[in-house]
Amino acid sequence: MINSGYGNYGGNSVKKSVIGWTHGGGSHREDIEDNIDPLRQRSRDLYYGGSNIATGAVKRLRTNTVGTGLHLKSTVNEETLGITADEARKLEETIEREFAHWANSTNCDLERLDNFYQLQQLALLNALLSGDSFALMKTTKRTGSIYDLRVELIEADRVSTPDGETINPLFCEGVEKNKAGEVVAYHISKFHPLSFADRNPREWVRVEAYGQKTGRKNILHIMNRERIGQVRGVPFLSPVIETIKQLGRYTEAEVVAAVVSGLITVFIEKESASDDSAFGEVVPEEMQVDAEDENSIELAPGAVIDLGEGEKANMTTPGRPNSNFDPFVMAVIKQIGAALEIPYEILIMAFTNNYSASRAAILEFFKVIKMYREWFIADFCQPIYEEWLCEAVAKGRVQAPGFFNDPIIKDAYCSAEWNGPSAGQLDPVKEVQAAELRVQGGYSTREKEATELTGTDFYKNVKQRKREEELLKEVTGSAKKGFNAGDTGDKESDTDPDKEADRQDREEETEE
Template sequence: MNLLDKAISVVSPERALKRNYARRKLELLNSGYSNGGASKRKKSMLGWIFKGGSTKEDIDDNLDTLRQRSRDLYMNTPLATGSLKTIRTNVVGAGLRLNAQIDYEFLGLTEEEADEWEAAAEREFELWSESLMCDAMQMHDFYELQQLAFLSFLMSGEVFALLPYRDNPQNPYSLRVQLIEADRVCAPPGNNPNIINGVELGKFGEVVAYHISKQHPLALSSSRNEWIRIEKFGKKTGRQNVLHLMESERPEQRRGVPILAPVIESLKQLDRYTEAELMAALVSSLFTVFIEMEDSGYDGPPLDDAIPEQEQVDHDDETSYELGPGAIVALGEGEKATTANPARNNASFDPFVVSICRQIGSALELPYELLLKHFTSSYSASRGALLEAWKMFKMRREWIAKRFCQPIYEEFLTEAVLLGRIQAPGFFNDPMIRKAYCKAEWNGPSQGQLDPLKEVNAAIKRVENGFSTRTKETVELTGGDFWRNHLLRIREEKARRESGLDAKYEELQKEVREGDED
């Protein structure tokens, strides 16, 4: 207590008590987050309207609007379309390819036996995956299904895949992949508290089933809609009937959010801005002459046909005057044309758009150089942007391989073993043996190089110093398979030696060296 407070306490104890109480209250208000982001006194925070809620209030109740706006942006906004396709192309590309990698040591196999088994499994998988019969709709092969599923996940925030069995005489395998758009998984009529937005929960909050409408909820149809209930895991077999591809943001979240959700407003406003600038530039490029008439006695040729009828926007509206390149428009009696000339060279347009694109790219984990396909910086800056984007691409690639490709491969392998087309002793007896047989890698498009020579030299150094392997570097540089390349190179070199090409090349090199010495 300072001297002033002591003096006041002697003269007026009640007033001193109020001062001390106010001081304590002020200390509490100015402590921790109450003096920062949680402040309710600062003017900068008074206009912040916020309201928290559970995942149902914050996410589930807004999903319908978010999905439709996200799809509208994809269909009508170039920047949104480009961002989603860029992510799709770099993550999945032409499709992730199977590279079987069984745990041969645990299975008691030699390396040669493991190589033979893996080659046989990959050959059988190609028979199924490269056929349209793997698709329940018989429209896509497995690699195209990957592209479609991932793009739908980006656009809608989630996508579902059913794994039914349907016989077909053209293919020995009955496994099919049926993609379901997110909207079709919705709650049927009724007030079942265990069904949240089409996802049925069990006693402990686990997902037990999905409710799928037979018709798309947004489809224009007069027929009565019906729902089917599909359990996530089969009761007898335990197999996964439904694959749910979504990215969770919060615990207890049951449905996915479109990746464009945080930038929907920015993308829409930027689209409106660019459209306005485009229209302003178009109007500025049109030179139109207006003829003012004091009376209606003009009997010359019509002056409003400078714009051909088929090119006029609103020919039937007589009160509409249209601008056109070199157009001459006659005004009515007493009318006068006043132009609002938007002619300007908006020098701030490009910097402003780039600034907004940086923010959008940050939210999407996509550097603006890649977002706009605009590489004008230095080699180091461009490479840094690509490396930063590649972190996101690799993460999403591993995610879709784990959530989509691997479960489907395991279902395929199960059917192949049941049919006797692949031999896997103990596959159904021990889950560890089953896991050892199902191990695999999924390889996609390589990162690409800005300077191939530097990238190759760096890869050579990593291999020579034991920091990496030829197999890994081959995948990262070209997306290829080192062992297949190795066997093919053996055949190529053998053919060159038998043709005498290597000898001729060595002789030519020797002549060049001798010429340099002279």
């Protein structure tokens, strides 16, 4: 048989370049879900301090995707609802005002610790570290709270398969499917699988994915899928866990070597065995960091070691700091950034290239941010907002005729945008000029440009500007009026005969 196509290259099994390539693969269950536990724990270990690069990568993505929070901008569909533009704008302002009351308060959190925007940060951070995170939408009455909707975040580890269903093919890591492949329920443990102190019974609660009567979501699953059929997410750092760990080990070894070379530069070589005390004992005990370990050799800055008879001192040149350290680390970081879709300038927060290169890195990174933001909005922000709006309409706080009667009408009321941190500007003048040209040419709108340039709302900006201009006109008008009045008084004093005579008399008295 003669190889053809991929058989000559990536699919070849006899070439020396690939004959030693051990490979294997399976379905999403074997390749992903069966490896979830070590991936989660290793990702968290890297984030908690195992690697500065890992911590920075996760935080960079979290901060740029959510930042201080994705804020609601209601965009009701006035054509579908059959209302005027002014009526739509008033309705949008009412919705935004009511939602802000709920979102800005910790009452939106079942634990009563975070407001809605802080919950966004926590949910996204856990989804990046663990592969996915979950949120339950519960109702609880509280004194002083208009709305009863509460968000309860669930850590990924707690969604797991019950003991009696481990071999059931319809269960996968706590996610239950029906025979058609539809996700129908999630199983949440009352205990934390990784906790040694958790005394809760080893029981699970089955939460149906959708309400049987309303069809609304009972639980939110924040996850970004990679494989068809996949039901659990992969931690963000998974593709580079090994590379980051090895880089961390190398960095730690270089740092230790540099510290040791700074502590002592003389090593004692003995020609024969000796019962003399170890040279580490010359360091005073109060300065030793590991005095209890007899096998430890203590080093200290500027330590002078006396040489005994028959001993020689060999001077060493450890070559630390290593001049090749930075180029090698930067080369590895570039590969890590490529795998995580984070330009290395942003990954290490060092913009040392020219304007065009730095601007290109920022624009490329914000393509990734937009993707993650849209994913997070669809999985978390929008479903919670729609659930809140249902309560607001049911309680009469928001007037929305036909909301519960027609799904199309409901979608028109629920239409919204979520604005987050902007990309920022390296050269604000050029960015603003480009925005003005896009608006003039009809390629964009002032509303969109305000959102992308500064992350603000155009309509609110215009209203604030109107108030400022009116106030400024009032203040400058009063000042100008007072100034003119003062000028008139001075002129009158110059032309008044009596005042002029008095002035001359004072001048004559002064001269005398």
